[in-house]
Structures are given as C-alpha cells and as structure tokens.
Amino acid sequence: xxxxxxxxxxxxxxxxxxxxxxxxxxxxxxxxxxxxxxxxxxxxxxxxxxxxxxxxxxxxxxxxxxxxxxxxxxxxxxxxxxxxxxxxxxxxxxxxxxxxxxxxxxxxxxxxxxxxxxxxxxxxxxxxxxxxxxxxxxxxxxxxxxxxxxxxxxxxxxxxxxxxxxxxxxxxxxxxxxxxxxxxxxxxxxxxxxxxxxxxxxxxxxxxxxxxxxxxxxxxxxxxxxxxxxxxxxxxxxxxxxxxxxxxxxxxxxxxxxxxxxxxxxxxxxxxxxxxxxxxxxxxxxxxxxxxxxxxxxxxxxxxxxxxxxxxxxxxxxxxxxxxxxxxxxxxxxxxxxxxxxxxxxxxxxxxxxxxxxxxxxxxxxxxxxxxxxxxxxxxxxxxxxxxxxxxxxxxxxxxxxxxxxxxxxxxxxxxxxxxxxxxxxxxxxxxxxxxxxxxxxxxxxxxxxxxxxxxxxxxxxxxxxxxxxxxxxxxxxxxxxxxxxxxxxxxxxxxxxxxxxxxxxxxxxxxxxxxxxxxxxxxxxxxxxxxxxxxxxxxxxxxxxxxxxxxxxxxxxxxxxxxxxxxxxxxxxxxxxxxxxxxx
Numbered sequence: 001x002x003x004x005x006x007x008x009x010x011x012x013x014x015x016x017x018x019x020x021x022x023x024x025x026x027x028x029x030x031x032x033x034x035x036x037x038x039x040x041x042x043x044x045x046x047x048x049x050x051x052x053x054x055x056x057x058x059x060x061x062x063x064x065x066x067x068x069x070x071x072x073x074x075x076x077x078x079x080x081x082x083x084x085x086x087x088x089x090x091x092x093x094x095x096x097x098x099x100x101x102x103x104x105x106x107x108x109x110x111x112x113x114x115x116x117x118x119x120x121x122x123x124x125x126x127x128x129x130x131x132x133x134x135x136x137x138x139x140x141x142x143x144x145x146x147x148x149x150x151x152x153x154x155x156x157x158x159x160x161x162x163x164x165x166x167x168x169x170x171x172x173x174x175x176x177x178x179x180x181x182x183x184x185x186x187x188x189x190x191x192x193x194x195x196x197x198x199x200x201x202x203x204x205x206x207x208x209x210x211x212x213x214x215x216x217x218x219x220x221x222x223x224x225x226x227x228x229x230x231x232x233x234x235x236x237x238x239x240x241x242x243x244x245x246x247x248x249x250x251x252x253x254x255x256x257x258x259x260x261x262x263x264x265x266x267x268x269x270x271x272x273x274x275x276x277x278x279x280x281x282x283x284x285x286x287x288x289x290x291x292x293x294x295x296x297x298x299x300x301x302x303x304x305x306x307x308x309x310x311x312x313x314x315x316x317x318x319x320x321x322x323x324x325x326x327x328x329x330x331x332x333x334x335x336x337x338x339x340x341x342x343x344x345x346x347x348x349x350x351x352x353x354x355x356x357x358x359x360x361x362x363x364x365x366x367x368x369x370x371x372x373x374x375x376x377x378x379x380x381x382x383x384x385x386x387x388x389x390x391x392x393x394x395x396x397x398x399x400x401x402x403x404x405x406x407x408x409x410x411x412x413x414x415x416x417x418x419x420x421x422x423x424x425x426x427x428x429x430x431x432x433x434x435x436x437x438x439x440x441x442x443x444x445x446x447x448x449x450x451x452x453x454x455x456x457x458x459x460x461x462x463x464x465x466x467x468x469x470x471x472x473x474x475x476x477x478x479x480x481x482x483x484x485x486x487x488x489x490x491x492x493x494x495x496x497x498x499x500x501x502x503x504x505x506x507x508x509x510x511x512x513x514x515x516x517x518x519x520x521x522x523x524x525x526x527x528x529x530x531x532x533x534x535x536x537x538x539x540x541x542x543x544x545x546x547x548x549x550x551x552x553x554x555x556x557x558x559x560x561x562x563x564x565x566x567x568x569x570x571x572x573x574x575x576x577x578x579x580x581x582x583x584x585x
Contacts, residue, residue: 002276028054030122030516034115039305042111042164045150048143051080051118059125060085068192071173072148076192081121081139083131092200098137098322101202102315103282105144106178108168112298113208116311117141134319136326141201145189148173160212163304180457182285183496185422186510194425197286203329204322205286208311211297214261214268215382217363219311220303223247223260223295225283226276228398230349232339234332238292242321249317258360260297261392267367271393273352279495288491290336292329320413337488341406346494348501349402352395362392402500406485407583410497411441414479416580418510426492430483438475441582444499462507465500474582497581506579517576523562530565540568
C-alpha cells in the first residue's frame with residue numbers, strides 16, 4: 001500500500017468524528033469529490049472555495065483570504081496553513097517560518113494540484129504528527145488561479161488527457177494563457193498574484209501542471225527553474241541539493257520521476273534539453289525575487305487518480321526538504337541580491353550548451369511511425385508492450401550569450417503609466433525628481449528587432465532585439481522616476497528594463513510608440529534645407545560623400561540620400577527609436 005493511501009485511510013478514521021468547529025462544533029464531512037468518485041472527478045470552482053471555507057471554519061490552523069480581483073470578476077483566494085493559525089495577512093510577512101506557495105489551476109484542465117492540495121491540507125490539520133512535522137512552515141495555496149477558465153467547464157478541450165470527467169478551460173476570462181502573463185501582467189489575475197507572491201515572499205514556489213507531448217512510463221515529471229539562470233549559490237543549491245533531494249524522496253515512496261520531457265517531433269531517447277523558463281512563466285517570474293521554483297508536470301495519459309496521488313506525495317516531499325534545509329535556504333536567499341550586484345554584470349540571454357549533458361536512465365516506450373488509419377500519412381505510435389530503460393542525454397546546462405553591465409539606476413519618464421503600475425505591483429523601490437534635473441546618462445536606441453507574424457498572448461512579441469548606446473546629458477522633468485538597482489527587485493529591473501532581455505518591456509510592446517516617427521518632411525521642400533545643411537556641416541558632407549562612394553545601393557537611391565541628411569540633422573525627432581529607459585552608471 002503506498003503512503004498516499006495509508007495517509008488517506010488513517011485520516012478517514014477521523015472524518016466522522018466531530019471536528020472542533022470554531023463556531024458551531026458541527027461535524028463536517030471533508031471527503032473530497034475526487035475521493036468520492038474514486039479518482040475520476042474534480043470539483044467546480046464554487047465547491048473548491050466552499051470546501052476551504054468550511055475547512056477554515058472547522059480548523060483554526062486554516063485561514064482563507066482574498067486578494068484583488070481576477071478578470072472573471074471574482075477575487076483571487078489564498079488558503080494558509082499555520083499550526084498556530086494566521087488571523088491577519090501581515091502575520092505571514094513578519095513570520096520567520098518557512099514559506100511555501102503552491103499555485104493550482106493556472107490551466108484549469110490540469111486540475112491535479114487542485115485536488116491534491118484539498119486532500120493535503122485536510123490531512124495535515126487532522127493529523128497531529130503532520131502538524132508537528134510542519135510546525136515551522138507556513139503553507140500557502142492558491143486554490144484556483146485561473147478562475148475564469150475554471151468557470152468555463154467542459155469535457156473535451158483536453159483532447160489528449162486521461163481524466164478527470166469534467167474540467168476548466170486553459171484560457172482565462174479574457175482568453176489569456178496566464179502562464180505567459182507573469183512579467184507583462186496584462187490580466188487582473190497576474191496583478192493579484194503579484195500581491196499574493198510579495199505578501200508571502202515564499203522560500204519555495206510550486207506550480208502544478210499536466211504535461212503533453214511524448215509517451216513514457218513516468219506519471220510525474222519535474223520542471224525546476226533553470227539553475228544557470230537562477231545563478232549563484234541559489235542556482236547551485238537547486239541543481240545539486242534540491243533536485244536530487246526531491247528525486248530521492250520520491251524514489252523512497254516508489255514513485256519514479258524524471259525531468260520534464262521537453263521534446264517535440266522526436267522520441268525522448270534521442271535526448272532532450274531542459275525547458276528554459278523565462279520570466280513570462282511562473283517559475284521564471286518567481287526566480288526574479290530569489291525564490292526556489294518548481295513546476296510539477298504529471299503525464300496526461302496516466303489515470304487521473306494516479307496523477308493526483310503522486311502530486312500529493314511530491315508536495316509532501318517538497319515540504320520535508322524545505323523543513324530540513326530551512327536555515328540554508330533562508331541564508332542563500334538573504335545574500336542573493338548582494339551576490340548579483342557584486343558580479344557587476346548580468347546575463348540576459350542564454351542558449352543550450354550542447355557540449356555539456358548528463359545521462360538519464362530514461363524509462364520510455366518504443367516508438368515508431370506506422371500507417372495512419374485516419375489520414376493517408378504515417379503516425380507516431382508508442383508501443384506500451386515494449387517498455388525500455390535507456391541512457392538518454394539530458395542537456396540542462398545553459399551558457400550566457402549576452403550580458404550587460406549593471407547600472408546604478410534606471411530613469412523612467414513619469415508618463416509611462418503602464419510600466420509604473422507594474423513596478424508598483426512588484427514593490428520596486430523608486431524616488432521621483434523633486435525638480436528638473438540634468439544628469440549624464442546612457443541612452444539606448446533600437447538598432448534592430450524582429451516581431452512575430454501572428455499574435456501571441458495579445459501581443460506581437462519582439463525578439464532578436466539589438467540596441468546601440470551613447471552617453472548624453474539629459475534634463476529630466478520633475479516627477480520622473482529614479483530607480484536604483486541596489487534593491488531586492490534588481491533582477492526584475494534588469495529583465496524588464498534591458499530591451500535585449502528575453503521578456504523585456506520593449507519585447508512585450510510597451511514601448512512600441514517610439515518605433516514610429518511622428519513627424520516627417522516633404523522631399524521637394526527639404527531639398528533646399530538639405531543643401532544648406534551640407535554647406536554648413538563639412539563633417540556631415542564628407543560622411544555623405546563617402547557613403548555615396550562605398551554603398552552602391554545608397555548611391556542609386558536619391559530618397560535614401562535625402563533621408564540620410566534628414567536623420568543627421570536637427571530636424572529629425574529625437575524620440576524615434578530612443579528607448580525611454582535611461583541608465584546611470
């Protein structure tokens with residue numbers, strides 16, 4: 001009998017005992033729909049919140065809070081377990097205990113974590129030994145993050161998934177994929193999440209998902225935040241201590257686990273690389289504030305009951321690891337910002353290092369391409385009668401391909417309200433100029449970029465961005481923002497303010513207005529002005545003539561020639577292609 005079933009049976013003995021209800025002392029049956037349905041169903045959103053409301057009423061160790069609002073109009077809830085009880089949210093901020101934050105239902109069709117967390121918190125409050133075991137932990141659970149998607153219930157949108165019978169939809173109330181929204185925060189969900197996250201300030205963050213893709217023997221996989229990107233002592237701790245510790249804990253429970261199988265178009269045994277969780281994703285975002293992050297990815301083809309049970313066990317393993325390594329985790333988090341700033345430079349782009357890999361004993365199924373019975377082509381077929389264990393290359397080392405010097409501060413003109421709102425959401429510290437002030441700064445101009453041809457999460461995302469820099473004296477207005485990098489949110493600033501970073505504000509289209517010229521000229525009028533400019537500026541005239549000699553396309557294009565003079569004249573608008581983010585060194 002596995003430990004999940006043993007715990008559940010032990011707890012079931014207490015279910016019909018009168019619980020100590022804070023107000024009425026009434027007996028409440030806390031058997032979940034998942035358990036009543038023998039692992040085939042997951043509850044509706046209202047029933048999840050109702051369950052936690054009743055649990056909080058019955059047990060003083062459980063508290064239920066609401067934050068802000070989601071795009072659905074409903075608030076975002078947070079369930080908190082603390083052995084001594086939490087009655088005011090500020091008690092979390094001031095506590096020295098371990099802080100663990102679990103996020104469920106970001107994709108409501110992937111409901112494994114929703115059910116596992118309900119059973120888990122019930123089991124803890126109904127078991128004295130578990131309460132004693134986790135007396136130094138505050139366990140916080142977002143019961144359903146994507147409320148709008150959860151309310152959009154159906155049985156068909158997870159076409160490849162083996163249960164539950166009904167579930168929610170991936171898109172939220174405005175059809176956003178919330179696991180692409182953490183850094184850009186287009187949704188009210190993401191803003192409310194930021195409030196929860198910074199309130200809890202978790203040492204460990206766990207986001208529960210269900211995978212798609214290849215078939216293999218594992219019912220559960222892990223997706224730790226990429227350790228090179230996390231960097232420093234925290235990154236080393238995650239890679240060399242936390243990941244193997246969690247794997248070993250599950251092995252002792254007879255649960256096999258492997259890294260998330262990030263393979264498309266091939267079968268896993270050919271080798272695969274770690275998924276790179278940039279800040280648009282949950283663990284990429286939480287990493288920016290020095291939290292150890294982990295996504296749980298159960299396997300879509302395994303029975304729902306097994307997936308929930310193994311998620312339950314993984315959560316307990318994570319709790320145990322956090323308890324056992326509490327002092328070290330807090331020490332590493334406390335010095336992480338200092339470590340980052342001490343390096344003077346910061347990596348903003350990475351690529352898989354194909355020269356480095358480790359070997360997994362991967363447990364898969366033989367795959368082959370056979371004739372399709374539906375189309376006139378071939379289809380991939382995994383033969384479950386042919387399981388294997390093979391040495392498989394796993395590429396989980398990433399190398400830096402671009403880094404920047406960390407500035408002392410960024411300056412942002414006050415008119416960029418969308419950016420300021422996100423700085424406020426993320427508790428970024430800044431001051432405002434009390435009067436007009438002239439400072440020598442580095443100014444960045446956009447040199448080149450590419451954009452997606454199709455919409456992506458409400459944006460035409462930019463990528464391969466390049467900038468060029470110059471130093472200038474700039475007069476800033478009263479009220480403009482001065483944002484020092486010497487703060488806990490330094491990584492958030494570097495990842496958003498540096499245009500070349502993967503998920504920068506520029507790449508997410510926040511500064512697109514600078515890409516379009518607002519003024520221009522009529523060629524027939526500017527011809528006379530251009531003639532005079534060349535007469536008055538011998539340096540520009542020489543550059544112009546040299547370009548005519550050296551650039552054949554330029555020499556054949558009078559329009560480009562006139563435009564060259566215009567862009568090097570006082571008439572050309574300064575705002576075009578100039579990023580409104582200035583750097584102080």
